[in-house]
Amino acid sequence: MGREGEPAIAAQTRRFSYESGPTGPAFMRAVAVEAPVQFTIGGAPHAVMMATPQDLEDFAYGFLLTEGIAGPADIRGVEVQPAAEGWRVSVAVSGEKLTAHLARKRAMAGRTGCGVCGVEDFAEIPAPRPVAPTLAIAPATVGAALAQLESRQPLNALTRAVHAAAWVGRDGAIRLVREDVGRHNALDKAIGALLREGAAPADGFFLITSRCSFEMVVKAALFGAGALVSVSAPTSLALEKARAFGVTLIAVARRDSALSFGAAGGASGGMAA
Secondary structure (H helix, E strand, O other): OOOOOOOEEEEEEEEEEOOOEEEEEEEEEEEEOOEEEEEEEOOEEEEEEEEOOOOHHHHHHHHHHHOOOOOHHHEEEEEEEEEOOEEEEEEEEOHHHHHHHHHOOOOOOOOOOOOOOOOOOHHHOOOOOOOOOOOOOOOHHHHHHHHHHHHHOHHHHHHOOOEEEEEEEOOOOEEEEEEEOOHHHHHHHHHHHHHHHOOOHHHEEEEEOOOEOHHHHHHHHHHOOOEEEEOOOEOHHHHHHHHHHOOEEEEOOOOOOOEEOOOHHHOOOOOOO
């Protein structure tokens, strides 16, 4: 365990009129913190991510899994410390995983995306195994989760500037939410929290507030989730990956309806909307 930073700061501002410019008295408004978070693995720098400095231990577990570096059983410890202009997350992994990581280490300086944004070859894109078939998830659970989501995003309510990734149980109740200025980071944090508590992938599905790009599908599949729900629309590659990995994809989700893009083989899977 280690220290973490404040997720928001107060900044002075004024109303801005399109007719006259700044107007009225100055007041303070909450602004989401975006800071460099450096991951070191076995003492060696690995990547610098721009992130909200909270839930960083969760972030480490999820990031290492979705980067293909190590699973929770191979992580020996995580230490979070303030560093120059940001935060340093030092992760100790098993000797076997460290050797494998160093053997395939690649340059990642300045990367701010996820484990598929800076690959040097198409073959490096993570390829999860198809997820195990899961019991059907009732369509009503999607609407139930969406009805709860806004109240479960305190940082976004304060700043209106961060993404959220939620894990939803089969009864439609949101089990946990992680927020971050980065959409990939929010999902990695949620995955890490689930790994740390030993949650079973078959027990629920992910609900994300961000754009549904293929990286989000890959991350969900790497955890083993059978379904991903997004409030935004998917990209073509997200659909392709969802079919390949057997992830049921529900998108453009609203409280009363959504679009079902199916799962492997184009079937609607265990969830419909």
